[in-house]
Amino acid sequence: NFMLTQPHSVSESPGKTVTISCTRSSGSIAFNFVQWYQQRPGSSPTIVIYEDNQRPSGVPDRFSGSIDSSSNSASLTISGLKTEDEADYYCQSYDTSMVFGGGTKLTVV
Amino acid sequence: QVQLQESGPGLVKPSQTLSLTCTVSRGSISSGSFYWNWIRQPAGKGLEWIGHIYTSGSTNYNPSLKSRVTFSLDTSRDQFSLKLTSVTAADTAVYFCARGGRYEWSAPDCWGQGTLVTVSS
Numbered sequence: 613n614f615m616l617t618q619p620h621s622v623s624e625s626p627g628k629t630v631t632i633s634c635t636r637s638s639g640s641i642a643f644n645f646v647q648w649y650q651q652r653p654g655s656s657p658t659i660v661i662y663e664d665n666q667r668p669s670g671v672p673d674r675f676s677g678s679i680d681s682s683s684n685s686a687s688l689t690i691s692g693l694k695t696e697d698e699a700d701y702y703c704q705s706y707d708t709s710m711v712f713g714g715g716t717k718l719t720v721v
Numbered sequence: 722q723v724q725l726q727e728s729g730p731g732l733v734k735p736s737q738t739l740s741l742t743c744t745v746s747r748g749s750i751s752s753g754s755f756y757w758n759w760i761r762q763p764a765g766k767g768l769e770w771i772g773h774i775y776t777s778g779s780t781n782y783n784p785s786l787k788s789r790v791t792f793s794l795d796t797s798r799d800q801f802s803l804k805l806t807s808v809t810a811a812d813t814a815v816y817f818c819a820r821g822g823r824y825e826w827s828a829p830d831c832w833g834q835g836t837l838v839t840v841s842s
Contacts, residue, residue, distance in 0.1 A: 613784070656817060656833065658832070704768075710770035712768040713767070715768070
């Protein structure tokens with residue numbers, strides 16, 4: 613199976629834009645959809661992006677997703693950062709199993 | 722909006738079997754065709770997919786756990802269950818149940834609150 617690698621942590625100021633990467637170790641990132649989940653401390657994950665770049669209803673358009681075949685990676689971009697965006701973010705994809713990235717802790721300070 | 726709730730023992734002894742149930746409310750497990758997932762998260766660590774069971778009862782397990790895991794469905798009670806045998810301390814985690822979509826790899830979009838299971842003597 614493959615792995616999804618994320619940076620352990622990122623930090624940015626309120627109002628700024630941050631991008632979290634998710635690199636697939638083998639197989640093309642474009643072969644299978646990528647999802648992104650937000651998990652606040654003590655809570656269950658909630659989906660913020662599905663099928664690479666689709667936003668569920670209720671998720672602000674400050675959240676966007678993309679994939680880059682050249683780097684075999686997916687990205688989650690959050691613009692106009694708010695303190696409430698501080699959370700852990702996980703990418704997820706699949707082939708014959710569902711695979712999660714290791715998670716990225718976003719700090720907004 | 723459908724709701725999911727995990728239940729089961731919070732403490733399991735090493736080498737024994739961990740058993741959890743997920744109860745679906747505000748919806749029926751057999752209305753529509755969905756994939757029902759189990760996912761776990763050790764304290765301070767990332768998410769690990771355990772597997773899913775389809776409305777028909779067909780299953781797909783994480784290869785790393787496949788030899789120890791069994792899922793089942795009880796549509797009359799709107800529940801699905803997880804059994805994990807021969808547990809060790811490495812199985813200590815928060816266990817989530819989550820509803821997937823109508824396609825096998827649709828993103829789990831509705832999660833339970835999670836239940837902590839500790840493996841210790």
